[in-house]
Amino acid sequence: MKLSVKSLIGLKELSRQEIEFILDQSASFKEINYRPIKKVPTLRGKTIINLFIEPSTRTRTSFEIAGKRLSADVINFSAAQSSLTKGETLSDTARNLEAMKPDLIIVRSQSAGVPEMLSRTVSTPVINAGDGFHEHPTQGLLDLFTVKEHKKRVSGLNLLIVGDIRHSRVARSDIYGFSKLGADVTVVGPATMIPPGIEELGCKVSYQLDPLIPEADVIMMLRIQLERGSGNFFPSTREYSRFYGLNLKRLGRAKKDVLIMHPGPVNRGVELSPEVADSNFSVILDQVENGVAVRMALLYLFCGGADEASA
């Protein structure tokens, strides 16, 4: 299957068939992570630039490991040590990087739209590793992969996304991805954290968590991002936790095979109680593990191939 897009900006742009194809391919790459020698020669001679304008450890490491296991050369580029701090514009930085002939640029930015803008500026394929409050497509795909692995399907499942929907690019990618694959998606949180018009992306909205718990197959708990000012949207973290935090008492009313997910890093005791985060229902570490497999598949699919001219 040939993907209809050259760059991965969001799950909004992918069809159901394309998403399923990527998940399928990810399953084929996962096995490599269990080998004693975790390396295949597939992307030998390819150069991948990790352009992380917004700092990130987990996602960057995951992309870096994925690239290295496929034998690509992965270059990490962070804003702090770059000319962006000397006043160079982003498109100039991008053109300079392109002049060094990378095969793929992975970009993380605090501003929505940066990966899309870059993909129009340079001819190198771009993968969005999270941009502002827009999308985090690779997280959406690894969430889908993890749910599919545990539940054997996505279609017909009840997914709750709980917490700070307003500031969450993960929520947007999950809404697009899960609804395209036929899941029933509901976002839950304090009214101040539900952006107006979110239903148009294909989800339902609720302000009360408790009545929804018994029907949920998957509960995605979002991080309260205190460093981004989430704290201004509710009176106190204690109050937030009382209404929207997942603890053992709430979990007791859930289905026996419910999956608890979290994009990390977890604020223990705020959105998730430690007992829940460490319970058998939690697949948080599976998400991290699957992230490498999904990103390997994406690097393979977006990096390779001949130029149109030489094909």
Next chain:
Amino acid sequence: MEKGRSGMSRTKKIMDAEAIRRALFRIAHEILERNKGVDDLVLIGIRRGGENIATRLAKIIKEIEGKPVPCGFMDITMYRDDLYHQSHQPEVHKTSVNFSVEGKVVVLVDDVLFTGRTIRAAMDAIIDLGRPRSVQLAVLIDRGHREFPIRPDFVGRNIPTARTDLIEVVVDPKGKEDRVDLIESEEAKGKE
């Protein structure tokens, strides 16, 4: 498995289900004779043409020896030497080798041996899984035209072909519909 294509061509039946069954039995016996039984023996079928053939061989070996032989499957897409020639990336299938190949005698199984490039890739893939004691190659059809110094240890049938001919192999797990067809291209005939 190679697929037929449109244009001028003529299909010739090379093997039927019965002939394939006999060839597989002979190969199974030869594998056992050469390796003196199933100790340390493992089979790895190359996806997707070698998959069903490896499964069938494992079944026959168990019938003969009364002992099972581990059988895995390997996809070699990630090891191909022509990835950068493709206009888009070929689909990767699952590798499932649920045993260690360390110190084992690995018999690679494929349907058709042609240029040898698939086998070259498969040997790289095996080495990444561990260090086998030796690697042997079993194929149902050897059609010639090698581009690498590779030769099979066990062959069902040698078939002389033109480079542009196609070989179509159907081997299902039950063995009911099995057949091998040679699809001769008229284009090649004209040149010869």
